Amino acid sequence: MARKVSEFERSLRKRKRRWAANEKAYRKLVAKYGLLSEQDPTKPYCDFLSDIPLGWFDLIETLVQKLIAAGWDRQVAQVKQKWGGLRFYVGGASPAMARLIARAEKRSLKICEEYGRPGVLCNADFVRTLCDAHAEGLAPLRKSPVIRIRFQDGDTHPAGSNLRPPDL
Numbered sequence: 429m430a431r432k433v434s435e436f437e438r439s440l441r442k443r444k445r446r447w448a449a450n451e452k453a454y455r456k457l458v459a460k461y462g463l464l465s466e467q468d469p470t471k472p473y474c475d476f477l478s479d480i481p482l483g484w485f486d487l488i489e490t491l492v493q494k495l496i497a498a499g500w501d502r503q504v505a506q507v508k509q510k511w512g513g514l515r516f517y518v519g520g521a522s523p524a525m526a527r528l529i530a531r532a533e534k535r536s537l538k539i540c541e542e543y544g545r546p547g548v549l550c551n552a553d554f555v556r557t558l559c560d561a562h563a564e565g566l567a568p569l570r571k572s573p574v575i576r577i578r579f580q581d582g583d584t585h586p587a588g589s590n591l592r593p594p595d596l
């Protein structure tokens with residue numbers, strides 16, 4: 429008799445498939461743009477790739493292109509999803525680079541993590557940004573639970589980031 433697969437096992441398999449897909453896509457992006465590990469810049473960035481939602485791939489690729497054009501050294505400290513939003517940590521960033529990152533992080537709160545369609549913050553098993561199809565009836569959050577720091581020029585950036593607003 430075939431063994432019955434539990435709901436938990438099914439959801440774990442689904443998550444593992446998602447992690448593997450994320451890892452594969454972002455490994456290619458790291459290679460394409462020569463992104464380096466901040467901890468050891470002789471090596472490509474390879475940590476936490478499975479934690480980066482695939483729906484933000486285009487957003488992240490565009491950010492990477494803009495940062496490189498702005499003179500970024502291509503060193504990544506960490507990229508991940510936190511509180512439903514993108515976190516993109518780099519070692520050293522000019523105020524212009526910090527603003528590019530802040531804008532992309534803000535934009536991520538409106539892009540579904542799964543396939544990149546327009547989304548809203550949802551209270552899932554943890555806070556995620558999802559479109560209607562992926563939210564599957566989950567209650568939308570009216571705003572990010574993250575406190576944001578306002579820059580002098582009006583830009584905002586999540587508190588707790590390793591990037592500082594200019595002139596602070």
Ligand SMILES: [Zn+2]
Binds near residue numbers: 543544547559560562
């Ligand atoms: Zn979606």
